[in-house]
Amino acid sequence: MLMRPTPKSSILFLMTRSSAPTTIAAARLALTSGHLNRAAGSAFSTSAASRNMQDIKNVTVFGAGLMGAGIAQVAAHVGFKVTLCDVTDDALNNGKKIIESSIQRLAKKSPGAPPFSSEIVFSNLNTTTDPTRAVSEADLVVEAIVENLKVKQDLFKLLDGSAPRSCVFATNTSSLSVREIAESCSDDRRKRFGGLHFFNPEPQMKLVEVVKAPETAEETVEALLAVCKQMDKTAVRCTDTPGFIVNRLLVPYMFEAIKMVERGDASAADVDVAMKLGAGHPMGPLQLADFVGLDTCHHIMTGWREKVENGEDVGLSKDLVAESKMLTDLVAAGKLGRKSGEGFFKYDK
Ligand SMILES: NC(=O)c1ccc[n+]([C@@H]2O[C@H](COP(=O)([O-])OP(=O)(O)OC[C@H]3O[C@@H](n4cnc5c(N)ncnc54)[C@H](O)[C@@H]3O)[C@@H](O)[C@H]2O)c1
Numbered sequence: 001m002l003m004r005p006t007p008k009s010s011i012l013f014l015m016t017r018s019s020a021p022t023t024i025a026a027a028r029l030a031l032t033s034g035h036l037n038r039a040a041g042s043a044f045s046t047s048a049a050s051r052n053m054q055d056i057k058n059v060t061v062f063g064a065g066l067m068g069a070g071i072a073q074v075a076a077h078v079g080f081k082v083t084l085c086d087v088t089d090d091a092l093n094n095g096k097k098i099i100e101s102s103i104q105r106l107a108k109k110s111p112g113a114p115p116f117s118s119e120i121v122f123s124n125l126n127t128t129t130d131p132t133r134a135v136s137e138a139d140l141v142v143e144a145i146v147e148n149l150k151v152k153q154d155l156f157k158l159l160d161g162s163a164p165r166s167c168v169f170a171t172n173t174s175s176l177s178v179r180e181i182a183e184s185c186s187d188d189r190r191k192r193f194g195g196l197h198f199f200n201p202e203p204q205m206k207l208v209e210v211v212k213a214p215e216t217a218e219e220t221v222e223a224l225l226a227v228c229k230q231m232d233k234t235a236v237r238c239t240d241t242p243g244f245i246v247n248r249l250l251v252p253y254m255f256e257a258i259k260m261v262e263r264g265d266a267s268a269a270d271v272d273v274a275m276k277l278g279a280g281h282p283m284g285p286l287q288l289a290d291f292v293g294l295d296t297c298h299h300i301m302t303g304w305r306e307k308v309e310n311g312e313d314v315g316l317s318k319d320l321v322a323e324s325k326m327l328t329d330l331v332a333a334g335k336l337g338r339k340s341g342e343g344f345f346k347y348d349k
Pocket residue numbers: 012013014015016017018020062063064065066067068085086087088091143144145146147148151155172173174175197198199200
C-alpha cells in the first residue's frame with residue numbers, strides 16, 4: 001500500500017485560500033538572553049547565536065488567514081508569546097474567528113479532553129496591523145500571507161530592517177522558492193531564513209516541512225526543527241526543491257493521472273476507482289485534483305515548466321512538466337473542480 005488511508009485533509013495542502021477551496025480544510029516562536037546577542041550584533045555562527053536559537057519565545061505570524069490563524073493558535077497554545085499581524089483589523093478579527101471556531105470544532109470532537117484551551121491561546125496572543133511593531137521583539141517570524149513572490153519579498157525587506165538581528169525568518173509558502181523569497185533580505189538574514197511549511201488544517205495536521213534554502217544556516221534549520229517539536233509537530237527536512245516533499249510527489253501523481261485520461265488510457269472515474277481500491281488511497285487522483293483546484297494544479301505545473309524552460313536544475317523532467325491541453329482547457333472553461341461545481345467530476349455547490 002502506498003498511502004495509509006488518512007483524513008481527506010491530510011493529503012491536501014497548497015497555496016492560498018482562494019486557490020485551495022475551504023472544502024479542503026473541511027475534508028483535512030523575546031529573547032531575554034537572546035537580546036544580548038542582538039545588542040552585541042555578533043556573527044551568526046557564534047555559540048551565543050546558537051543559544052539564541054534555543055531561546056525562541058516570541059513568535060510573530062504574518063497573515064491572519066486560514067494558515068496564519070492556525071499557526072498562531074498552535075504556537076500560542078504551547079506557550080509562545082504570539083503576535084498576529086495582518087493588514088486590516090477586519091482581517092485580524094477574521095483570524096480570531098478562525099481560531100475560535102477551530103477550538104470549538106475540536107472540542108466537540110473530543111469533549112472529554114479538548115485539545116485546545118481558548119483561555120490559554122488568547123492569553124498568549126496579541127494582534128496588530130503595524131508590521132514594524134509586530135517584530136520589534138520577535139525571535140521568530142512566520143509568514144503566511146498571500147502566495148505572491150513580490151508581496152512576500154516586500155514584506156520581508158521591511159521586516160529585515162525592523163526585526164532584531166537574531167530573529168529567524170520563515171515562510172509558509174507552498175509553491176514559491178524559499179531562496180527567491182529571501183532575496184530581498186540582507187546576506188546576514190538569509191542565513192536565518194528558512195521554510196516552515198505547515199499543512200491545512202494546521203491545528204490538526206501533524207506534519208511540517210522544514211526547508212533549507214542554499215543560504216540557510218544549519219543552526220536555523222535546527223531552531224526551526226526545535227520549534228516544530230515544541231508545537232508537537234512531526235517535522236521533516238528537505239532542500240528548497242519545488243513542492244518540497246509532499247507536493248513534489250503529489251502534484252506529478254495528479255498530473256500523470258490527468259494525462260492518462262487525456263490520452264484515453266482510462267476514464268477519470270476508472271483511474272480514481274483503481275487508485276482507491278488498488279492502492280488504498282482515500283480518494284483518487286482526479287478527485288484530489290478537483291479538491292485542490294484545477295487552476296492551482298495548472299498554476300503549479302506552469303511554474304515548474306518555467307523552471308525547466310529556464311534551465312534550472314531542480315530535478316524536474318521536460319516530459320513531466322509538458323503541458324496538458326485537457327487541464328488548460330478545463331481551467332479556461334472555468335471548470336476548476338470542487339470550488340466551481342465541476343472539474344473532472346460534478347459537485348453540488
Ligand atoms: N491554504 C492552504 O491549504 C495552505 C497550506 C499550506 C501553505 N499555505 C500557504 O500559506 C500562505 C497563506 O495561505 P492562506 O491559505 O492562509 O491564505 P489566506 O488568503 O487565507 O490568508 C492570507 C492573509 O494574508 C494577509 N496579508 C496579505 N498581505 C499581507 C501583508 N503584507 N502583511 C500581513 N498580512 C497580509 C491577508 O489579508 C490574509 O488575511 C500562502 O503562502 C500559502 O501558499 C496554504
